[in-house]
Amino acid sequence: MELVDITQQADRVTTVFANGTKADGDLLAGADGLHSGVRAHAFAAPEPHYSGYVAWRGIIEEQALPPVARELLDSYGFFLPPREMVLSYCSPAPMTTTARGDVA
Ligand SMILES: Cc1cc2nc3c(=O)[nH]c(=O)nc-3n(C[C@H](O)[C@H](O)[C@H](O)COP(=O)(O)OP(=O)(O)OC[C@H]3O[C@@H](n4cnc5c(N)ncnc54)[C@H](O)[C@@H]3O)c2cc1C
Numbered sequence: 001m002e003l004v005d006i007t008q009q010a011d012r013v014t015t016v017f018a019n020g021t022k023a024d025g026d027l028l029a030g031a032d033g034l035h036s037g038v039r040a041h042a043f044a045a046p047e048p049h050y051s052g053y054v055a056w057r058g059i060i061e062e063q064a065l066p067p068v069a070r071e072l073l074d075s076y077g078f079f080l081p082p083r084e085m086v087l088s089y090c091s092p093a094p095m096t097t098t099a100r101g102d103v104a
Contacts, residue, residue: 003032006041059091062101073100 005016006028014024030038034048062073072088079086092098 003037006038061093062090 001017001019001021003015004018007014007016012024012026013028014022015028016022028038030036030042032038039045040047062070065073073090075088077086077088079088090098
């Protein structure tokens, strides 16, 4: 359901959803992401804005790694050249175990 409004009483908080449903409780936990309406309601903070970063993501199969790169498989590696950040880590292949050498 889409949250559209929040009202705060002295000891309760009430949420209102687009379909007309209301829910109230002692505490509201906002987990509504980067452009959180809950955060905007609770804090007069500015909206996030683009800071100029670009992120590139890529996945390479373990078997295709050169031997020198396989030495990094047990690491969560950070590389910090000037004005850049590179990080590398293992992620499980779809529908397989996370065992070393296991491929899709
Ligand atoms: C491309 C990319 C790659 C990432 N990679 C990683 C990673 O490798 N490791 C890592 O730790 N983090 C990663 N992150 C960051 C991570 O995804 C976020 O920090 C995390 O998902 C934030 O969780 P959240 O619950 O606050 O918000 P979200 O996951 O954004 O969830 C917010 C939810 O609230 C819902 N919502 C929004 N507004 C309303 C509303 N008004 N009413 C009802 N529902 C609403 C949305 O539909 C969404 O389902 C990545 C992010 C991106 C964009």
